[in-house]
Amino acid sequence: MDRKTPVLVTGGAGYIGSHAVLALLDAGWPVAVIDDLSTGFRFAVPPGVPFYRGDVADADLLARIFEEQRIGAVMHFAGSVVVPESVADPLKYYDNNTAKSRALIAAVVAAGVPHMIFSSTAATYGMPDVSPVREDTPQHPINPYGWSKLMTERMLADTAAAHPLNYCALRYFNVAGADPQARSGQSTAGATHLLKVACEAATGKRSHVDVFGTDYATPDGTGVRDYIHVSDLAEAHVLALEALIAEPARSLTMNCGYGRGFSVREVLDAVDRVTGGTIERRHGPRRAGDPDSLVADPALIRATLPWRPRHADLERIVSHALQWERVLGEHLGGESPALRARPAA
Template identity: 75%
Template sequence: MNAAEKGSVLVTGGAGYIGSHAVLALLDAGWPVTVLDDLSTGFRYSVPDRAKFYEGDIGDSGLLEQIFARQDIGAIMHFAGSVVVPESVADPLAYYDNNTGKSLALIAAAVRAGVPRFVFSSTAAVYGMPEQSTVTEDTPCQPINPYGWSKLMTERMLADASAAHGLDVCALRYFNVAGADPQGRVGQSTAGATHLIKVACEAALGRREQVAIYGSDYDTADGTGVRDYIHVSDLAAAHVLALEALIDRPGRSLTMNCGYGRGFSVLDVLDAVERVNAKRTGGGRIERVMQPRRPGDPAALIADPSRLRATLPWVPQYADLDTIVAHALDWERRLAQGGPSEGNAPVAGGQVVLDPTHPRR
């Protein structure tokens, strides 16, 4: 049975940063794709014409019923949600509504429709501030903000739905996602983003005056925070393989970290952006401004991806910091030249991202 015979994959948040890369990975692998996105933080131009597109809310049960009835949905990849940690602290109820409450509506609609498989976009934020810098899936989950809790609650709901209704589930816990599609089809298009690599690329291209470094006295090699950065296209590939794993062995539920298992400091990242930009354009040094630590930032947070590698035939193609940076810079230059959208300018909104030293999704 080929991919098309297994039904369409409903990708919620498929017009956003990570979701749009997953859409491309699915289409490239021959899957029929249906996208549901309210475009509050996504870009319509990020969804290829090959995918069916519905503009709407994942909490709209009536719309979900229509999609399930019309599109023969065989699986869901759920990316839609709010992802800014400080915002979740300032407005926790909005996060529990958008991330947890609406995920509940989506899961319930999927169960009613008999959708058999569900791949969930979770986050390393479920670990909070672990005692060890390298975390496995068995590391205690102790979120320190509503964003992390909202994602962990959704994981719990999916686990319970799996036990009660036979829904096959995979939760992928992302570390810091960066880069852009190597073919230049999609990328991170947020105006005013706070994710470190995007911010640094903007600064390298003269679109920001400086980059703030929050904390230079951590117990790390250079005193700045260390994170595990994963290329967005490698992450998207893991989603397709996770879906295939659920199909190949029905009745299983999976939880896996998504990272490369090595960390880079804030200074490492800035050095890489300067290095890659200098090779390509002769660009100079990025202005760096030291700031105090922010509450809730661990010194280092690195994935142990052993379970992912043991479970899936996942072979990363872009596991190199300079490659991640090069693709991010290429996309940033495209945005600076007018962008890929209709009318040659990005529409309002964009995929919201986390602060530089928080795990992305």
């Protein structure tokens, strides 16, 4: 198979998916996108990229895309990602993240597409007893979101054992930041990610930031997380695809993080330093199920792929996120003719 096989990106109008599209295009890969735009944005798909508005469980649509675009690999980002919502509405998550992934995998197999990359999560580990977390750390999810992703990992493993398909499951830690060229970023209203919330507060879109818990077993009492720049994460997907094509008999499961954690307070302090302002912080009780610290051990991905993060600096992550926050209104205020260059199929 040609190294630059066309790639279908599901959820390619969303936060991480749109950055994967950019990384693929920058590396010379032909790309097509499917997204139902329930949380994604049409403006996030670059002009000229074939775009299909639809559901990843629509077998007829997928068969048409695979044929029309001669798809040779799938990167699967489509799904629901809000942990508290998964607790309140678990069946939505088992439908969007598990049942629809099953339908997508079935379509991949039926079309003979040989490679698939799956957007998984550190939430599959639950509340691990160790930090940093390795890939062989026991997986005990504590919410439906984590379970829905772990089930899909299992489906991929079983399918790869039975069919000519290899896959890579990438378990993300805390994804943050935005494209350094401000071509994309996190756009969803009401987002719950700390850095997105902090950037909204810093740009006057929120009055304050809630800090949930100050009594964790960490140096400053607030929760510690491993923040990975979304563009570094997107590049990891491109390198993972190259690895799958190079060794068709091998599948991979790897953590995506830097191996360095920052506390809530450290993140907010970084935003203050970059802006020269002060975000109002309101302290409240812990949220159920939040571990003290969740940091990746990135040894496996660094040993397996030629992945060398370019943006592993907290203030750089903050700067790119703030830059996107400042231009986001231009996109949300209306799409230009160029952004509408290719209508939904």
